Amino acid sequence: MDDTAAAEIGEDNTLLLLDDDEPFLRRLARAMEKRGFAPVEAGTVAEGRTIAATRPPAYAVVDLRLEDGNGLDVVEMLREKRPDCRIVVLTGYGAIATAVAAVKIGATDYMSKPADANDITNALLATSEEKPPPPENPMSADRVRWEHIQRVFELCDRNVSETARRLNMHRRTLQRILAKRSPR
Template identity: 80%
Template sequence: MAEDMQAELGADRSLLLVDDDEPFVKRLAKAMEKRGFLPETAESVAAGKLIAQNRPPAYAVVDLRLEDGNGLDVVELLRERRPDCRIVVLTGYGAIATAVAAVKIGAIDYLSKPADANDVMNALLARGETLPAPPENPMSADRVRWEHIQRVYEMCDRNVSETARRLNMHRRTLQRILAKRSPK
């Protein structure tokens, strides 16, 4: 079985994991190593860009929101340095609009956190145009509302005042909503 996995991964099994959640990235690195990858971790945009510049990997998993910036910067650099890199974007905030932007600039897929190692591996190795199975538990109405607010927020270039105006919502109310984690 390990040989089948090695063949599916190819000769270059290098994997870059960029996430500022240290316990998560360490667990994911260990799990991906057991699955045949050769992981290297970075906990910031700066560290991720440095690795992407000097040693662009065959595979990458990049969190969108990092403490020092946006993971999309790492995705763009990876796409420039290694066009064949298979990149999966993780988002802990359910920001579908941003995840779609990531796919447009070169990511092959995006996953909502928490994602387990099997989800990540399946996304990295997915080939072809097969459609994913429908979700077992679709989004709640609160989640759909959250997604809509996030989409408008991203379309307004993350300008709170403009987003509030377009949503016909008080700016302070919008700020409170944006400060919270996404509903289930």
């Protein structure tokens, strides 16, 4: 890690990572550790609230939807316990309404999954006067669409008919999309 990144992070490099996707959480923790942060992992809202109450971190990356509740509850608690905490909210359910709600209660930034560790770091370290730089390798529109379809498919317990109904598309069209490889 270079000295400029360490200087930007500051002396308190504690980072709460709250996500119920364990493989993603582990990868992100390793990547953020390499960037100079001291990550603490949590997989539930309850764990996140406990960490926020007992040892509020300087930085946080919080998933919006968790199995036991809403990540915004943890964001609110972090704001109460540590007003200077820089918080990025991550979600696979990107919507303007949730982005506005997250920022209103104190999130520094709001990003859609899958998010790159560099993009998350840039968002955490951006000052309030400057915007973080745009992502180096943003997902193509086709990839975003594919990711959304895959997520809805998984949430519908891999039921093609139910997924097609919720996405308002023909079942055969959905089957063709699911049979193809993911776009770049």
